[in-house]
Amino acid sequence: MTSTATPAEDTVRAVVCTELTGEDALEVRDRPRAPLGPRAVRIAVRAASVNYPDVLMIRGQYQARTEPPFVPGTEAAGDIVEVGAEVTGLAVGDRVLSVVGVGAFATEAVVTPPWQQVHRIPDAMPYDEAAAFDITYGTAYHGLIGRGGLVAGESVLVTGASGGCGSAAVQVAKAAGARVLAVAGGAEKTALVRELGADAAFDHRELDPADPKALSALVRQHTGGQGVDVVFDTVGGADIREPLRALAWNGRYLAIGFAGGIPTVSVNQTILKCISIIGVAYGMSALHDPAANARDMKALFDWYREGKVRPSIGHRYPLAEAAEALRVVRQRRVLGKVVIEMPSDVSSPAAGR
Numbered sequence: 345m346t347s348t349a350t351p352a353e354d355t356v357r358a359v360v361c362t363e364l365t366g367e368d369a370l371e372v373r374d375r376p377r378a379p380l381g382p383r384a385v386r387i388a389v390r391a392a393s394v395n396y397p398d399v400l401m402i403r404g405q406y407q408a409r410t411e412p413p414f415v416p417g418t419e420a421a422g423d424i425v426e427v428g429a430e431v432t433g434l435a436v437g438d439r440v441l442s443v444v445g446v447g448a449f450a451t452e453a454v455v456t457p458p459w460q461q462v463h464r465i466p467d468a469m470p471y472d473e474a475a476a477f478d479i480t481y482g483t484a485y486h487g488l489i490g491r492g493g494l495v496a497g498e499s500v501l502v503t504g505a506s507g508g509c510g511s512a513a514v515q516v517a518k519a520a521g522a523r524v525l526a527v528a529g530g531a532e533k534t535a536l537v538r539e540l541g542a543d544a545a546f547d548h549r550e551l552d553p554a555d556p557k558a559l560s561a562l563v564r565q566h567t568g569g570q571g572v573d574v575v576f577d578t579v580g581g582a583d584i585r586e587p588l589r590a591l592a593w594n595g596r597y598l599a600i601g602f603a604g605g606i607p608t609v610s611v612n613q614t615i616l617k618c619i620s621i622i623g624v625a626y627g628m629s630a631l632h633d634p635a636a637n638a639r640d641m642k643a644l645f646d647w648y649r650e651g652k653v654r655p656s657i658g659h660r661y662p663l664a665e666a667a668e669a670l671r672v673v674r675q676r677r678v679l680g681k682v683v684i685e686m687p688s689d690v691s692s693p694a695a696g697r
């Protein structure tokens with residue numbers, strides 16, 4: 345990646361994806377400030393976080409393809425520095441987080457509610473935690489509670505539990521009063537998920553590869569032989585019979601992500617224990633029902649204030665090293681969330697206008 349000196353007042357420093365070939369094609373450039381439409385707000389970005397789709401997007405592998413040159417980055421937090429004439433409910437000076445779609449890896453982002461959500465953050469929430477909050481906790485809350493109907497006293501199995509969505513799901517499930525079993529790869533990752541509140545953590549690297557039912561057997565051991573009520577699966581893979589076997593009667597399997605591949609399921613597997621396979625699409629659900637999304641975010645901010653949920657940030661990089669931040673996620677080294685912090689000298693050039 346290339347870098348330049350401090351940008352001029354009318355420019356924004358941004359990471360630019362120049363070709364769909366991955367991290368090596370990212371460049372840090374100063375670009376002209378984007379115009380602001382009447383329904384848009386301009387955010388001086390203080391921090392952004394990396395989500396798995398960002399890694400796919402810079403390779404042209406994400407379901408919604410964006411052609412280069414573009415500024416990657418799905419979510420950011422910062423200060424509103426300008427609002428369009430038709431914007432209501434948001435004002436200059438508001439501290440916010442936002443799912444911006446693309447464009448978060450820059451010192452400024454222009455977003456247009458309601459299709460891109462902008463939420464005011466609690467006073468006590470720092471920008472790095474705010475940048476790491478919406479997609480992961482929103483997905484965990486919408487998935488577990490909205491789609492999965494999780495209630496206190498039930499049990500949950502979280503896969504990919506040390507990653508962004510997984511670590512949020514562990515905390516959200518605990519905050520909802522559930523018992524949480526978690527799967528992660530390696531001692532450092534299982535230690536992290538225990539720290540986050542998991543009642544039991546299984547290291548998938550230690551499961552007997554010759555035993556195709558090793559995981560579900562462990563889950564049954566820890567649930568009095570019953571299995572869990574909900575599986576929050578961020579990994580997928582060609583074969584998800586194991587997470588399905590891990591379910592109890594009337595269990596719900598939440599299809600969250602496919603870091604390990606997209607599974608094919610035989611529908612007859614659902615009738616053995618009356619289980620439901622439920623798709624979760626957080627971003628699209630927030631667009632379809634912004635009021636429900638606002639309610640979910642309010643509930644999450646309340647839990648944040650009460651100390652029940654808090655992003656676990658395992659890696660921090662300056663904007664100039666955004667490529668390395670993305671590599672951490674792609675190479676499966678991530679512990680919790682990866683945050684990109686903006687240079688303080690250029691983070692809010694428009695502040696005070």
Ligand SMILES: NC(=O)c1ccc[n+]([C@@H]2O[C@H](COP(=O)([O-])OP(=O)(O)OC[C@H]3O[C@@H](n4cnc5c(N)ncnc54)[C@H](OP(=O)(O)O)[C@@H]3O)[C@@H](O)[C@H]2O)c1
Pocket residue numbers: 394395396397479480483503504505506507508509510527528529530533578579599600601602603604605624625626627673676678680
């Ligand atoms: N449905 C929705 O609304 C929604 C919303 C947000 C994200 N997602 C999806 O959820 C998934 C997880 O996102 P994330 O941001 O939490 O990702 P992440 O932070 O990179 O975590 C993914 C975890 O999956 C595990 N994993 C297992 N097999 C893997 C593989 N082959 N490659 C990479 N990781 C693998 C890794 O843990 P171990 O090394 O411990 O196994 C890793 O920690 C992604 O597929 C993403 O697109 C879905």
